[in-house]
Amino acid sequence: MSPINLILWGAGVVLIVGGYTRARGPWRRYQEIKAQEDNIARYEGWRGSRLRDDGPSAASLMAQQMRRRAQVGGLVTIVGFALVFVGFAIR
Numbered sequence: 001m002s003p004i005n006l007i008l009w010g011a012g013v014v015l016i017v018g019g020y021t022r023a024r025g026p027w028r029r030y031q032e033i034k035a036q037e038d039n040i041a042r043y044e045g046w047r048g049s050r051l052r053d054d055g056p057s058a059a060s061l062m063a064q065q066m067r068r069r070a071q072v073g074g075l076v077t078i079v080g081f082a083l084v085f086v087g088f089a090i091r
């Protein structure tokens with residue numbers, strides 16, 4: 001094991017943990033917002049009319065923002081896994 005392997009493994013583990021913690025909260029909130037929007041859509045379908053016709057709601061904009069934050073956290077996690085893999089591949 002060379003120092004470069006240890007550095008890559010360490011950096012990879014740090015990125016994996018950081019990416020996971022960064023993505024966990026926004027992903028949970030995104031799922032909650034989507035569930036609420038689905039519930040509203042079911043209610044509007046049952047009622048037979050649309051309550052909102054004036055464009056995207058604040059909730060849908062927030063859901064987009066939360067999804068984007070979760071994607072960035074996921075990307076950081078993937079980069080961490082790649083560094084760990086490269087650490088094993090380098091001799």
